[in-house]
Amino acid sequence: xxxxxxxxxxxxxxxxxxxxxxxxxxxxxxxxxxDPICVLTSTKNINPGYExxxxxxxxLAMYEQTHGKFDAEAxxxxxxxxxxxxxxxxxxxxxxxxxxxxIPVQLCFPGxxxxxxxxxxxxxxxxxxxxxxxxxxxSFVKGTNPFVTYGMRDAIxxxxxxxxxxxxxxxxxxxxxxxxxxxxxxxxxxxYQSANMSSGLEVLGxxxxxxxxDYTQPYALAxxxxxxxxxxxWMHWRYPFVFKLKEGVNEEAFIERFTDEIAPTLxxxxxxxxxxxxxxxVCEANNNASGIYNKIRMHYALAGFAILCIFxxxxxxxxxxxxARRQEIGVMRSMGASRHTIIVQFLTEAALLVTLAFVCxxxxxxxxxxxxxxxxxxxxxGRYPIVSDKYWVNSFxxxxxxxxxITYLILLLVSLIGTIIPVVKAAxxxxxxxxxxx
Numbered sequence: 153x154x155x156x157x158x159x160x161x162x163x164x165x166x167x168x169x170x171x172x173x174x175x176x177x178x179x180x181x182x183x184x185x186x187d188p189i190c191v192l193t194s195t196k197n198i199n200p201g202y203e204x205x206x207x208x209x210x211x212l213a214m215y216e217q218t219h220g221k222f223d224a225e226a227x228x229x230x231x232x233x234x235x236x237x238x239x240x241x242x243x244x245x246x247x248x249x250x251x252x253x254x255i256p257v258q259l260c261f262p263g264x265x266x267x268x269x270x271x272x273x274x275x276x277x278x279x280x281x282x283x284x285x286x287x288x289x290x291s292f293v294k295g296t297n298p299f300v301t302y303g304m305r306d307a308i309x310x311x312x313x314x315x316x317x318x319x320x321x322x323x324x325x326x327x328x329x330x331x332x333x334x335x336x337x338x339x340x341x342x343x344y345q346s347a348n349m350s351s352g353l354e355v356l357g358x359x360x361x362x363x364x365x366d367y368t369q370p371y372a373l374a375x376x377x378x379x380x381x382x383x384x385x386w387m388h389w390r391y392p393f394v395f396k397l398k399e400g401v402n403e404e405a406f407i408e409r410f411t412d413e414i415a416p417t418l419x420x421x422x423x424x425x426x427x428x429x430x431x432x433x434v435c436e437a438n439n440n441a442s443g444i445y446n447k448i449r450m451h452y453a454l455a456g457f458a459i460l461c462i463f464x465x466x467x468x469x470x471x472x473x474x475x476a477r478r479q480e481i482g483v484m485r486s487m488g489a490s491r492h493t494i495i496v497q498f499l500t501e502a503a504l505l506v507t508l509a510f511v512c513x514x515x516x517x518x519x520x521x522x523x524x525x526x527x528x529x530x531x532x533x534g535r536y537p538i539v540s541d542k543y544w545v546n547s548f549x550x551x552x553x554x555x556x557x558i559t560y561l562i563l564l565l566v567s568l569i570g571t572i573i574p575v576v577k578a579a580x581x582x583x584x585x586x587x588x589x590x
Contacts, residue, residue, distance in 0.1 A: 171469045175509030175563070178458045178465075180516050183559045185454040187527045190555050191545050192367050192448060195529060198543065201325075201362030201370060202262055203303030204431040206397040209261055210244060212237075212388040212418070213426035226421030230383035236420035237381060237391065243417055244393050249406050251398040254301040255293035257378055261302070261394050262364055263435030272374060273344040274332045284347070285331040286536035287372040288364060293391065294377040299323075299359065301396045307336045307358040314357060321356035321376070327538045328372035329358045361540075366435050367444050368529045369545075372538050388423060403430075459566050466502060466570030495575050502571040506564050514556075526551050 215222045226232045245253045259266035273284045292298050299313035306313045307326035322343060329338035338355045345351040353376070361370035381391060397406060410428060418425040429437070439445055526548065529537070544550040 171465055172505060172509050174461065174465045175506055175567070176513050178462050179510045179513035179559065179563060180520075182455060182458040182462075182563060183513070183517055183555060184520065185451045185458065186559050186562070187555050189448065189451050189455065190558060191527045191529075191551075192444070194543070194545055195367055195369055198363060198369060199360070200262065200366075201304060201360050202431070204262075204435070206399075206401070206403065207302065207431040208395055208397070208428055209431070209434055210393040210395070210418075210428050211426045212240065212392065212423050214385070214388045215422040215424065221422075221424075223421050227385075232421060233383040233387060233423075234381055236423050237387060239420050240418050240423060241393065243414070244395060247395075247414065249397050249401045250395045252297055252300045253393060253395045254296040254298040255381070255391055256298065256394060257291040257293065258390055259392060260290040260292065260298075261392075261434065262362075262431055263366070263438040264364075265438060265441070267364065270345070272328070272332065273347055273349065275342065275344065275349055283332075285328055285372055285538065287325075287328055287374050290373060290375045292375065292377050293381055294379055298375065298394070301394055303396070304362065305360045307360045310360075313359050316356050319354070319356060321354040323357045323359060323375040324355055325370065325373040326358055326361050327370060327540055328374060329355070331372060331538050365442075366439055367442075369537065369540065369543060388426075459562065462563060462566045463570040466567045467573060471574035495572065498575040499568055499571055502567050503564060506567045507560075510560050510563060517556075521552070 217224075217227075226236065241253070241255065244250065258268065260268075268289045269287060270289055271284050271286055275283070290298070294317065297315055298304070299315060304313055305311065307329070313323065324332070324338060324343075326336045329336045332338070332343065333341055336358050338358050341355045342352045343355060345353070359375075362373050363370050364373070381387070384390065397403065407428065415425040415428075526545075539546050541547065544554060
């Protein structure tokens with residue numbers, strides 16, 4: 153049967169030329185627009201390393217000199233600023249619905265637009281071996297627990313991260329520990345903040361990989377604790393609050409109570425309540441601001457356009473072809489060929505055309521990838537991310553193969569749907585009617 157179909161395709165090569173050219177172009181185009189969709193969808197589904205449910209960010213603001221409530225004495229007295237801030241912290245910490253609280257320094261929570269990066273070094277005598285890694289910094293006010301508040305897990309035990317408040321040190325993400333020491337068992341090792349091996353810090357714990365942004369892979373992260381809150385004109389921006397609600401708390405009812413009852417009590421000196429957002433809302437706002445949603449929508453629209461072109465092309469081609477071959481169909485039916493056999497023959501013919509065009513598009517794809525590269529996490533803020541082999545998008549072979557397979561299956565499915573509609577209509581005709589029409 154395949155030999156007959158190949159002969160049929162070759163004998164009608166002039167008619168097949170246009171649909172073959174369309175399939176060739178749309179195969180190339182569809183692969184390019186599907187690549188970012190596949191990568192971004194896969195990246196979005198990576199475990200973020202924290203829990204968003206029941207986590208909220210409270211931001212404060214400060215009255216300016218022109219405001220009627222401005223307190224000149226509080227503005228000039230640093231100790232009063234800190235005391236007023238601590239009063240706000242106590243109110244939030246003592247809420248019956250709140251389980252734990254963390255005070256990040258400079259918006260260190262997922263989805264925030266703030267991003268602070270640097271390098272860490274490890275001591276090594278092997279000059280040929282890499283001894284540093286680029287990373288993102290998170291810092292918190294000492295005495296608070298970001299690991300419980302954020303829902304971060306220990307990379308070794310998968311339990312809560314143990315905080316040692318009496319020791320000065322640093323906590324590393326799993327990918328950072330592996331990059332520096334080749335293992336996530338890095339507790340007790342020493343890292344340095346400068347290449348001259350000064351400012352040594354003991355690694356007090358290793359936590360699971362963490363995503364600062366939804367649509368980027370986990371970046372290397374280090375967490376440390378500052379000693380105390382510093383008074384400044386910008387402390388309302390520098391020190392937001394993050395808290396975790398207790399299990400079973402009705403979040404909608406809590407937010408309503410917080411807005412109506414708690415927020416008015418958070419005004420001390422020049423400090424006052426500004427806003428409250430969940431982790432999910434912060435990440436959503438960042439995704440909108442970064443333009444990632446617009447990029448995804450654009451690629452879905454382009455993919456839809458390519459699929460529509462394929463569908464209409466196959467529908468039109470096989471509609472004309474099935475009508476032109478009514479006599480052939482009548483002869484086949486009169487010789488005992490079933491309706492199913494005729495449909496399968498036409499579908500196989502379409503599948504072979506699609507496969508041939510798709511295979512011919514692969515050299516064009518390889519040339520494009522050689523020049524442009526595979527799609528990457530373009531919104532990653534750091535220039536030197538750790539490329540983990542845990543994710544298929546980082547392997548050229550897997551990346552290319554998976555996107556190619558998805559593209560081919562979509563192309564084949566749409567083509568077969570566009571083919572079967574006119575073919576089923578043609579196969580339903582009675583042999584005598586088909587022969588009489590001819």
